[in-house]
Amino acid sequence: MYKLNFNEEMCFACKTQDCLVRCQHLDIDQNTARAEMEKIINGEDSFVLHDCVTCYACEEYCPHGNHPFYLIVQRQDELGISPLPEPLVKRGIQTGIPFRGEPEISEIKGTALNMGVFSNLMDHVQGKLFEGLPIMSHDPRKMFHYFCQLMYLHYGKTSLINERLVNILETIAAHKATELIQFHDECYGTYTSYAPAFGIEVPFKSIHLFDYLYHKLLELKDDIKPLNFKVAYQRPCSSRLSPDMHPYVGKIFDLIGVEQVKREYVDENALCCGATILGQKKEGSRRYCVEIQKKNIEDMKKAGAEICVFNCPACMQTLGMPVSKNGIMPLFMSDLCRLAIGEKIA
Amino acid sequence: MSSILNALMDIVGEDYASDRYEELFTYSKDLGTSEPQWPEYVVAPKRVEEVQKIVYLANKEKVAIVPLGGGLTLAGLALPLKGGIIIDMKRMDQIIEVNEQARYIVVEGGISHGAITAYLHKQHPHLMHSEPGAPPAATVAGNIAIHGQGDLAHPYGFNTDMINGLEVVLPTGEIARFGSCAVGSGWYTMHPLPDLGFFLGWNGTTGIITKVSLRLFPYKKIREMDVFSVIDEELVPEILYELSHLGLSEDLITTSAAIPPMMNRIHNTSIIIAGDYEEEIEFKRHMIFDVTLAKYIHSGVGGIGAVSMERARPTISKSADWKKGGGFEYVGSIMPVSSYPECYRRGAEISEKHDIPYTVLGRVIGCCHAMMFSWFYAFNRADPETVRHAREALHETDEMVMEINGTIWKPAVFGQKLMMDRMDRTTLQLMKKVKDLLDPNGIMNPGNWEVK
Numbered sequence: 001m002y003k004l005n006f007n008e009e010m011c012f013a014c015k016t017q018d019c020l021v022r023c024q025h026l027d028i029d030q031n032t033a034r035a036e037m038e039k040i041i042n043g044e045d046s047f048v049l050h051d052c053v054t055c056y057a058c059e060e061y062c063p064h065g066n067h068p069f070y071l072i073v074q075r076q077d078e079l080g081i082s083p084l085p086e087p088l089v090k091r092g093i094q095t096g097i098p099f100r101g102e103p104e105i106s107e108i109k110g111t112a113l114n115m116g117v118f119s120n121l122m123d124h125v126q127g128k129l130f131e132g133l134p135i136m137s138h139d140p141r142k143m144f145h146y147f148c149q150l151m152y153l154h155y156g157k158t159s160l161i162n163e164r165l166v167n168i169l170e171t172i173a174a175h176k177a178t179e180l181i182q183f184h185d186e187c188y189g190t191y192t193s194y195a196p197a198f199g200i201e202v203p204f205k206s207i208h209l210f211d212y213l214y215h216k217l218l219e220l221k222d223d224i225k226p227l228n229f230k231v232a233y234q235r236p237c238s239s240r241l242s243p244d245m246h247p248y249v250g251k252i253f254d255l256i257g258v259e260q261v262k263r264e265y266v267d268e269n270a271l272c273c274g275a276t277i278l279g280q281k282k283e284g285s286r287r288y289c290v291e292i293q294k295k296n297i298e299d300m301k302k303a304g305a306e307i308c309v310f311n312c313p314a315c316m317q318t319l320g321m322p323v324s325k326n327g328i329m330p331l332f333m334s335d336l337c338r339l340a341i342g343e344k345i346a
Numbered sequence: 347m348s349s350i351l352n353a354l355m356d357i358v359g360e361d362y363a364s365d366r367y368e369e370l371f372t373y374s375k376d377l378g379t380s381e382p383q384w385p386e387y388v389v390a391p392k393r394v395e396e397v398q399k400i401v402y403l404a405n406k407e408k409v410a411i412v413p414l415g416g417g418l419t420l421a422g423l424a425l426p427l428k429g430g431i432i433i434d435m436k437r438m439d440q441i442i443e444v445n446e447q448a449r450y451i452v453v454e455g456g457i458s459h460g461a462i463t464a465y466l467h468k469q470h471p472h473l474m475h476s477e478p479g480a481p482p483a484a485t486v487a488g489n490i491a492i493h494g495q496g497d498l499a500h501p502y503g504f505n506t507d508m509i510n511g512l513e514v515v516l517p518t519g520e521i522a523r524f525g526s527c528a529v530g531s532g533w534y535t536m537h538p539l540p541d542l543g544f545f546l547g548w549n550g551t552t553g554i555i556t557k558v559s560l561r562l563f564p565y566k567k568i569r570e571m572d573v574f575s576v577i578d579e580e581l582v583p584e585i586l587y588e589l590s591h592l593g594l595s596e597d598l599i600t601t602s603a604a605i606p607p608m609m610n611r612i613h614n615t616s617i618i619i620a621g622d623y624e625e626e627i628e629f630k631r632h633m634i635f636d637v638t639l640a641k642y643i644h645s646g647v648g649g650i651g652a653v654s655m656e657r658a659r660p661t662i663s664k665s666a667d668w669k670k671g672g673g674f675e676y677v678g679s680i681m682p683v684s685s686y687p688e689c690y691r692r693g694a695e696i697s698e699k700h701d702i703p704y705t706v707l708g709r710v711i712g713c714c715h716a717m718m719f720s721w722f723y724a725f726n727r728a729d730p731e732t733v734r735h736a737r738e739a740l741h742e743t744d745e746m747v748m749e750i751n752g753t754i755w756k757p758a759v760f761g762q763k764l765m766m767d768r769m770d771r772t773t774l775q776l777m778k779k780v781k782d783l784l785d786p787n788g789i790m791n792p793g794n795w796e797v798k
Contacts, residue, residue, distance in 0.1 A: 087648060091575060092608075094607040
């Protein structure tokens with residue numbers, strides 16, 4: 001049984017209650033925020049547990065690194081408060097069940113790229129930037145053995161994550177890689193934020209994809225030709241678990257000669273893609289999802305973005321088509337970097 | 347060389363008639379669990395006059411003929427159960443006329459649905475026809491010979507409800523036309539002439555369909571698949587009823603399957619919507635999810651599984667690969683929509699008994715007037731034991747359909763017999779009289795719909 005490392009005293013002593021006061025989706029003043037957090041800490045019901053859209057942002061807003069979002073989800077789990085309807089929870093839980101045999105465990109020396117549950121996106125990790133890098137979870141039939149499980153934060157299910165993560169870690173550890181470049185923010189967040197917060201031991205070091213790409217681009221600096229595009233970056237929810245990696249977005253853009261457009265919904269004020277809000281039980285969720293997607297895309301257009309850069313496949317799946325219908329090209333960050341070094345992308 | 351083969355070659359040319367073992371081998375097979383049945387000849391005519399001559403020849407020689415389209419029924423309906431000549435119709439694949447204003451297309455019976463879709467997409471982008479869930483190689487005549495349904499089943503019914511005219515080579519060789527084309531007025535309606543509907547759904551036992559006029563419908567620029575999911579199968583009929591009352595969908599299909607696990611014991615209704623404008627699409631999403639289905643979402647028993655997905659053809663055939671061996675066959679039935687829960691439960695039980703992961707699908711036909719419900723059974727083609735299990739499961743399902751007052755759709759011979767055993771005696775005798783009248787020598791696809 002893993003216990004969340006949440007410092008209650010620190011939370012009670014907090015002078016800002018930024019976790020809830022800064023929430024983009026709930027209108028909460030500081031006094032209400034304090035009172036509701038107290039209820040949540042004490043294991044009592046709170047409207048926050050019902051109205052939270054699970055955007056992860058409070059993890060970043062907390063000035064003390066005190067994991068308010070993990071606490072909210074844990075309480076949702078304990079009190080049986082699910083943001084999503086029952087069929088979507090069941091479907092989600094079953095999605096993570098491996099069903100096409102056991103993975104082949106091959107020993108990896110040193111560093112590897114972990115595709116997690118996105119083995120079908122190998123097209124986006126090609127070329128010089130990834131040359132010679134061993135790949136873990138390259139077979140879509142076996143990818144659920146490498147599924148970091150963090151998605152279940154959207155489902156109010158910390159217990160499920162904790163239960164399954166042990167097996168996932170065992171599978172990954174069996175490859176004996178010492179360092180893993182995580183293709184997805186969600187995996188990076190799992191192994192560098194969530195697992196330590198719950199006292200789950202992680203037997204390897206994680207490297208954020210952007211950290212890796214930036215340093216690899218530095219090595220290939222002579223190959224870079226400035227792209228001169230105006231770009232917007234669609235920040236994924238799980239990047240809120242690793243805000244220290246977010247500056248790499250700007251550093252990569254500077255390095256490859258693209259201009260990050262000036263937007264309202266950027267950095268800490270970024271809007272989520274809406275994928276999880278769409279199906280939530282709360283009345284008006286679908287319309288709210290449509291509304292924030294519209295606000296997000298209008299903001300990109302107003303700022304003059306030609307390209308919308310994604311790191312998260314779920315964001316790409318949700319917003320890729322709508323942004324392209326609005327004349328903005330959706331691209332994965334890895335593909336944008338490949339263009340900068342003169343490579344063709346799939 | 348036999349005199350029949352010589353005669354066939356005289357009719358169609360020597361490249362298009364054969365009795366060679368390797369070619370007969372291909373035509374002896376069906377993709378389902380049926381045992382091979384060998385023809386003696388195979389012939390591929392190009393023109394209706396050639397079909398007519400082949401039929402005259404067959405009558406003269408008293409040899410069976412079996413018209414073949416795409417060969418995709420899986421139920422062995424175009425296997426030569428009593429030998430004879432397979433008439434492969436796929437060379438009769440011409441598009442004869444498209445009337446954009448009156449929204450119909452006249453085609454030869456051997457054309458594939460995929461070819462029509464491709465042609466319309468290119469030449470008449472505002473029009474579409476109802477394409478069946480079968481692979482695109484399914485032919486038009488083959489599909490209406492089994493009363494197929496397609497992706498416009500919800501608003502417009504069976505594909506055979508969308509026919510404006512027919513040309514048929516009768517079992518005695520005469521060429522007959524039905525609908526307004528019979529009086530030389532064009533191919534725009536089947537009505538109001540006296541009904542002579544003896545060819546649709548007869549599995550090619552009453553004639554060979556050589557031309558068809560199909561109704562076309564508006565093809566909207568934007569088309570998407572949305573998905574609504576529930577766990578409780580009892581909710582499916584009322585959800586389909588409410589969606590059909592709303593009337594904004596082109597197609598409504600509910601599926602559930604043991605594999606992949608995300609589908610297991612969950613019922614996912616695909617709701618296909620189309621529109622020419624984004625605003626139109628968003629209005630439809632709003633009416634479907636925020637109004638009609640909102641009560642299920644807020645109470646937590648139903649959820650939006652997906653929106654704005656690219657419309658996908660049913661990928662049920664993938665179920666053949668989840669285990670091993672690539673084979674599958676299904677029982678289709680026409681049922682009241684209210685039977686969905688029982689159909690699902692009984693099917694899952696039969697699947698479990700035979701150690702086959704269950705896969706079921708229900709497609710709404712008309713405004714919830716009926717549903718095509720099907721049960722899929724996968725097997726390993728290289729393992730006779732799994733084939734036996736699948737065959738037994740299919741037979742048990744046929745019996746179950748009868749037991750719960752359903753009607754088997756495109757039944758194999760086993761299912762045909764079950765239906766005829768229960769059929770009203772007067773109706774059955776009328777079928778026999780019609781068959782005897784049209785086909786006095788009993789040469790047309792014998793063994794199918796055979797009234798003793």
